Amino acid sequence: MTKRQTEQRSMLVKYILGFLVSLTLTxxxxxxxxxxxxxxxxxxxxxxxxxxxxxxxxxxxxLHVTDEVRPRFRLVSFGFMAVILVIVVAGSLWIMYHLNYNxxxxxxQEKNDLMTTERDxxx
Amino acid sequence: MSKPRLLEQKxxxxxTSTGFWLYLMTDCVLFASLFAIYVVLQPATAxxxxxxxxxxxxxxxxxxxxLLTSSFTTGLALLALRQRNVRQLIVWLGVTYVLGVSFLxxxxxxxxxxxxxxxxxxxxxxxxxxxxxxxxHGLHILIGLLWLLIMVVVIFKKGLSAKVTRQLGLWGxxxxxxxxxxxxxxxxxxxxxxxx
Numbered sequence: 001m002t003k004r005q006t007e008q009r010s011m012l013v014k015y016i017l018g019f020l021v022s023l024t025l026t027x028x029x030x031x032x033x034x035x036x037x038x039x040x041x042x043x044x045x046x047x048x049x050x051x052x053x054x055x056x057x058x059x060x061x062x063l064h065v066t067d068e069v070r071p072r073f074r075l076v077s078f079g080f081m082a083v084i085l086v087i088v089v090a091g092s093l094w095i096m097y098h099l100n101y102n103x104x105x106x107x108x109q110e111k112n113d114l115m116t117t118e119r120d121x122x123x
Numbered sequence: 124m125s126k127p128r129l130l131e132q133k134x135x136x137x138x139t140s141t142g143f144w145l146y147l148m149t150d151c152v153l154f155a156s157l158f159a160i161y162v163v164l165q166p167a168t169a170x171x172x173x174x175x176x177x178x179x180x181x182x183x184x185x186x187x188x189x190l191l192t193s194s195f196t197t198g199l200a201l202l203a204l205r206q207r208n209v210r211q212l213i214v215w216l217g218v219t220y221v222l223g224v225s226f227l228x229x230x231x232x233x234x235x236x237x238x239x240x241x242x243x244x245x246x247x248x249x250x251x252x253x254x255x256x257x258x259x260h261g262l263h264i265l266i267g268l269l270w271l272l273i274m275v276v277v278i279f280k281k282g283l284s285a286k287v288t289r290q291l292g293l294w295g296x297x298x299x300x301x302x303x304x305x306x307x308x309x310x311x312x313x314x315x316x317x318x319x
Contacts, residue, residue, distance in 0.1 A: 011198075011202055011205070015195060018198075019191065019192075019195040019198075022306075023191060026187055026191065029310065029314055030180070030184050030314070033180065033314045033317055033318050043318050044315055044319075047310055047314050047318070048315075050310070051306055051307055051309075051310040051311075055306060055307075058194075058299065058302065058303050058306070059303075062194060062303075063300070063303075073141050074144045077145055078148060080148070081149075081151050081152060084152050084155065085151065085152065085155040088155045088159050089158055089162065091159075092159035092162070092163050093159070093163065096163040108166075112168070112170060113170075115169040116169045116170045119169050
């Protein structure tokens, strides 16, 4: 086999492997939720973890980030994006959770009622 | 092609695909903010339905498998492109297109059913965030499908020029990326929504 053929063969193997692993991870997460094997925080952590693993699999096998040569601009920009992403998502959750905590005087039902009346006032 | 021309071509390919990658990263930040909004507003149902009442998990799983398969066939199309096998390339692009259209059809019928039941984006902050997040992804899919259609027309008219090859590579990145974003929509919106 020529160098070109081996390269194409390994690319095909990568796509098939990535597809099968992603499919397995998706079905595992689905069965865990549908079968209610776990509940609450542990379930959220497990399916969140499965999604992260699938992200890594697809980054390597579909988007070929590991095939990049130095300087790895793609990997570096991805890392920077991931930092921004964590700050935006975790930061929002953290702040909004404490905002709810500081409105503890109101029950969940009262908060809902307040939002419903605000909504019915229209825009 | 002479060697300097080939090197020039490779450099141009690398430059454009890295630039496009940077655009994808900014798109990720857009989706990150929409995810943050969704997660924060998920409990704000304002008397309307909550996430474990309105979503159909089997439907979401079907959408996920369709999109994942289309990402795989995109990979096969890119492989055929490398082998300069036009017939195989067109076949895989066609399969991807059909899968993309069926994904969008399922999504739109889900939206239509929700609105038909009175659960539109006007009902609660939760539903506004849901339609914005999932709708933005759907809009990307629509743009990806239009782009694919244009690429196929260009291939039929001009063949596999260097420019078309480069642009198909970018489209492939775009489509793989949309599948990756959907993995998180499936997990955060549908699976975690049903679990909570």
